[in-house]
Amino acid sequence: MQPFIHIDVANSEEVIPLLDARSRPLAGGTDMLPLMKEGIVAPERLINIKRAGDLRYIRADEDGLHIGALTTLDELDRHPDVRRDYTTLAQAAAEAASPQLRNMATLGGNLLQQARCWYYRGDFHCWLKGGELCHARDGRNEYHAIFDQSPCVAVYPSDPPAALMALEANLRIVGPQGARLVPVAEFLQPPSAERRTLHTLAPNELIVEVHVPKGPSGSVYLKAMDRATWAYALASVAVAANIRDGRAHNVRIVLGAVSNRPIRALAAEELVEGQLITPELARRAGETALAAARALEHNHYKLPLTRNLVAQALRDIMAG
Numbered sequence: 001m002q003p004f005i006h007i008d009v010a011n012s013e014e015v016i017p018l019l020d021a022r023s024r025p026l027a028g029g030t031d032m033l034p035l036m037k038e039g040i041v042a043p044e045r046l047i048n049i050k051r052a053g054d055l056r057y058i059r060a061d062e063d064g065l066h067i068g069a070l071t072t073l074d075e076l077d078r079h080p081d082v083r084r085d086y087t088t089l090a091q092a093a094a095e096a097a098s099p100q101l102r103n104m105a106t107l108g109g110n111l112l113q114q115a116r117c118w119y120y121r122g123d124f125h126c127w128l129k130g131g132e133l134c135h136a137r138d139g140r141n142e143y144h145a146i147f148d149q150s151p152c153v154a155v156y157p158s159d160p161p162a163a164l165m166a167l168e169a170n171l172r173i174v175g176p177q178g179a180r181l182v183p184v185a186e187f188l189q190p191p192s193a194e195r196r197t198l199h200t201l202a203p204n205e206l207i208v209e210v211h212v213p214k215g216p217s218g219s220v221y222l223k224a225m226d227r228a229t230w231a232y233a234l235a236s237v238a239v240a241a242n243i244r245d246g247r248a249h250n251v252r253i254v255l256g257a258v259s260n261r262p263i264r265a266l267a268a269e270e271l272v273e274g275q276l277i278t279p280e281l282a283r284r285a286g287e288t289a290l291a292a293a294r295a296l297e298h299n300h301y302k303l304p305l306t307r308n309l310v311a312q313a314l315r316d317i318m319a320g
């Protein structure tokens, strides 16, 4: 590991002047420290924000839900308002990692988690690290994308952001120029030649808050894993909708672990909007959601898996 300077800050205001391309915030450290140990990132300064108490809160009011960026996944999962009114988010937090990790892992850090692709985490100078080649595209790609959005086929690995997208959440981000509000759906973008990251945060910016507008009447998060716990999603689905008179309105369907970012299944949403969702319609929505998907050599299983997750999530939301 490269030598670095460690700086403690007591509140978020102290952070901004310290951030630049050579510095990184340190929150729970569950992704940052392994990346540093593996030599994948090497900041000269680590700005330890763990003690910035003004970034750690969950507040529910008439405007919706306000979550400080330092809130842990465990706190999200346990909060009664989140469980009752923003169920998909509590479920996504509960399904992430292990209990020990959820105690450390913060929502801000989770949004910025780097790709879990084994080439990226291993000793390969792949495209996402600034190299020429994506080794997974024609290599070992069991866990990779089925919606191709960039030269990199790694999937976005975090669970809660798919739920945040289904709930149409926004991030409050602060930088030297002040604050900006950006929808999670815009914040997460496929990497490009100019920006080889899974997000659009500038090096001198800090995520301060996640704001979730007042919740729809129902929401659900389903995650398929290759073992019962402590595993990344093979595929996941977040659905949110208002159920009125037995019909689903304002339906949002978000697919996770199938692309470089969570993606809205817009055609499937249109199909079920305003409808009484029968098991047959839920099945058709699953097919519609996956119509544009293309498997790589080793991940064909993701097509039926994701299709069935969509159908099950729609049946669950109708069942209440």
Ligand SMILES: Cc1cc2nc3c(=O)[nH]c(=O)nc-3n(C[C@H](O)[C@H](O)[C@H](O)COP(=O)(O)OP(=O)(O)OC[C@H]3O[C@@H](n4cnc5c(N)ncnc54)[C@H](O)[C@@H]3O)c2cc1C
Pocket (backbone or CB within 6 Å): 024, 025, 026, 027, 028, 029, 030, 031, 032, 033, 069, 070, 095, 096, 097, 098, 101, 104, 105, 106, 107, 108, 109, 110, 111, 112, 113, 157, 158, 159, 160, 205, 206, 207, 208, 230, 231, 232, 233
């Ligand atoms: C074994 C294992 C299994 C896991 N399984 C899952 C899983 O199933 N699902 C899942 O969703 N996640 C999973 N994770 C990932 C885990 O949830 C993330 O590592 C964690 O959420 C990151 O949060 P952190 O506070 O530890 O971030 P850190 O590691 O401290 O930081 C991560 C990145 O975010 C930056 N950062 C942190 N906070 C801010 C902020 N407020 N503003 C700007 N930049 C910031 C840091 O500079 C760094 O670049 C797993 C992790 C491990 C190690």
Ligand code: SF4
Pocket (backbone or CB within 6 Å): 115, 117, 118, 119, 120, 126, 127, 128, 129, 133, 134, 135, 136, 137, 144, 151, 152, 153, 154
């Ligand atoms: S999928 Fe992305 S992270 Fe993995 S080898 Fe290809 S470019 Fe690198």
